Amino acid sequence: MLKYILPLILFIVLAVFLALGLNLRPGDIPSPLLNxxxxxxxxxxxxxxxxxxxxxxxxxxxxxxxVWASWCVSCRAEHPILNQMAKTKAAIIVGLNYKDEPxxxxxxxxxxxxxxxxxxxxxxxxxGIDYGVYGVPETFVIDKQGLIRYKHTGPVTAEDVQQIFxxxxxxxxxxN
Amino acid sequence: MKHxxxxxxxxxxxxAFAIGEYRTFDNPExxxxxxxxxxxxxxxxxxxxxxxxxxxxxAADLRRQVYEMLEQxxxxxxxxxxxxxxxxxxxxxxxxxxxxxxxxWLGPVAFxxxxxxxVFLLARIKKSAAPGSLDADKAEKLAxxxxxLEKGDPS
Numbered sequence: 001m002l003k004y005i006l007p008l009i010l011f012i013v014l015a016v017f018l019a020l021g022l023n024l025r026p027g028d029i030p031s032p033l034l035n036x037x038x039x040x041x042x043x044x045x046x047x048x049x050x051x052x053x054x055x056x057x058x059x060x061x062x063x064x065x066x067v068w069a070s071w072c073v074s075c076r077a078e079h080p081i082l083n084q085m086a087k088t089k090a091a092i093i094v095g096l097n098y099k100d101e102p103x104x105x106x107x108x109x110x111x112x113x114x115x116x117x118x119x120x121x122x123x124x125x126x127x128g129i130d131y132g133v134y135g136v137p138e139t140f141v142i143d144k145q146g147l148i149r150y151k152h153t154g155p156v157t158a159e160d161v162q163q164i165f166x167x168x169x170x171x172x173x174x175x176n
Numbered sequence: 177m178k179h180x181x182x183x184x185x186x187x188x189x190x191x192a193f194a195i196g197e198y199r200t201f202d203n204p205e206x207x208x209x210x211x212x213x214x215x216x217x218x219x220x221x222x223x224x225x226x227x228x229x230x231x232x233x234x235a236a237d238l239r240r241q242v243y244e245m246l247e248q249x250x251x252x253x254x255x256x257x258x259x260x261x262x263x264x265x266x267x268x269x270x271x272x273x274x275x276x277x278x279x280x281w282l283g284p285v286a287f288x289x290x291x292x293x294x295v296f297l298l299a300r301i302k303k304s305a306a307p308g309s310l311d312a313d314k315a316e317k318l319a320x321x322x323x324x325l326e327k328g329d330p331s
Binding site for chain 2: 026027029030031032033099124125126128129130131132133134135
């Protein structure tokens with residue numbers, strides 16, 4: 001009897017592991033920054049480079065930090081979703097214009113609409129390194145204390161907004 | 177023969193193009209640490225390449241970061257810490273041994289042990305089952321075969 005049951009059990013174990021493996025997303029690397037303070041920066045604003053922004057300016061507010069670039073194809077796909085989200089005014093959206101030409105970036109916003117309350121420039125990618133950015137677009141949700149509470153890799157979809165972002169933002173806004 | 181050799185050598189010219197930038201170092205140890213680190217850190221864009229191997233922009237940025245930190249006199253350990261703080265253990269091709277990476281390091285050893293124990297147990301079962309346990313029918317056949325071998329076929 002064991003002769004038949006043992007291979008069956010082995011097969012089931014193997015099948016379960018393979019099935020789990022199929023649903024893994026190796027592109028999603030868990031961020032070690034979760035629940036840690038958003039790394040500090042002092043970066044010039046895209047639209048007015050003389051002014052600078054630092055995360056401390058946003059203390060007490062829930063904000064999204066969206067990494068984008070005019071050369072990034074998936075950012076283009078994500079852009080209408082961000083525009084819609086900006087209309088709901090659920091949270092402040094800060095853009096990190098990552099390794100981009102300011103002129104190209106401004107043209108992009110003029111053409112496709114600007115969902116960002118403010119965008120800052122990271123031309124040499126140093127802020128990106130501090131935030132562990134490895135693929136654009138990426139979106140961080142930062143709470144009132146300035147802690148990173150969620151990181152989304154890849155383009156945000158309409159479902160993500162409804163199922164993840166809006167509920168999370170509502171929850172974080174209710175916190176002190 | 178000479179032509180063949182030239183063709184053969186030409187095939188390898190592609191390999192001679194090094195990826196990366198021209199860097200100068202204060203001392204050979206620093207260069208060694210740099211080469212060491214760039215071959216140990218994973219490029220997160222093209223996940224199966226090191227930052228030393230990859231042409232991706234992020235890899236170039238991370239090489240620059242490593243170089244600058246070395247110039248500032250940071251140790252290898254400090255640079256590895258800097259990278260893991262931002263990108264997690266995944267950035268290391270050679271992750272440190274700790275609770276989170278335990279399965280990664282011990283998994284293969286565990287599977288080897290399971291395999292060895294299985295082989296050992298199977299061998300023992302076979303051994304104990306070998307003689308004596310033949311049923312009467314088989315024993316009779318075996319005797320018949322031995323008989324045939326020794327005396328030859330009488331027919």
